[in-house]
Amino acid sequence: MSAEADPFLALDVSSDDYATTAAHDQHSGADATFAAVEAEDDSDAEREKAGAARAARTRYTEDDFLAQKASYTARIDEGNIWKQLLSFEPPFCPSEEFISAVNAASVDTIPSASSSDSLSGKQKTTLDKKHHQTIQAAVSELYFLEKYAAVKEIITWAKDNFEKDKKWDVQVKKWEDKVEKKMQAA
Template identity: 70%
Template sequence: MSTSTAPSLALDVPIDNYATTAAQDQKAGVDATLTAVAQEAEAEAEDDSDAEREKAGAARAARMRYTEEDFLAQKESYSARIDEGSIWKQLVVFTPPFMPSATFLSTVNAAPSTPTSTTTAEQNPRGTKTKLDKKHHQTIQAAVSELYFLEKYTAVQEIITWAKEHFEKDKKWDKQVQKWEERVMEKMKVQQA
């Protein structure tokens, strides 16, 4: 006991017990703080998960906005697009347009009212070639592939000739056109034999 402290306030605690008691008090305080922080985090997480659930529910509702009746009505009105030798008609709206000859039209069994070919000078007055973009390249390729599949080789040959005369060349385009020409020539030889 200390002589400067009032005897009524002095506690007689051994040093070892004091350290243990202080450590227990400190641990209890830290545990209480950690528990409070954890509970607060759980409450925020529940709020976040509620918001996330509501957001997910709204997204699900947006995906499923059609009723069963709407779906059945749409299913009933659906019809698949079938192109049987008619993709070449998309080439007519190109610049310069594809102007099929009478032979071409008879080969593909098209109506003669479709515009027939004109001379190259009329189609391309300055002799300049148009740059071939990806959409045009794909359309020409689809038309050639379709007519090739239908074994209308003279029609394929006419499209190839038109494309070579009116569109700028690049390495990829040249290889593609050369491959088409070789295949068509092979098939035409077999057909004639």
């Protein structure tokens, strides 16, 4: 290729210069072998160091995993998720209509109505993720079972007792709209 065809791609170097340049770039004989072994030793040391750093970071050994695996039991949920709301602070205090709607004939852990009256003047509690998910699961379960009055009672309790944020407002509004539509249709 000539320099006149494309000035950016054209190189004016004779073929003999390539061989000389390549010879200077490479180490010769024992120097090349020594350099290669030294580089390999460095990479092994770096790999070991990286492995030790990773192990220190995770601190979860195979024995730890096997011990946890042996002690693991799956949580089996047989319904009545709303009963978990009884242990919240402030606790959910279901009404008689709620209990009859969900067919909960024997509920041992229902807080008395007086405890809910004493909480009415207190400041609203901030919901953490676990509690928010529990409320959402209870609402979803009762909605699926078509217990719309019970869902409405949980929504009212949640709105009255827990601090709102943007996500919470959107979720509660969605629940309310769905329940209202279903109650009007019934």
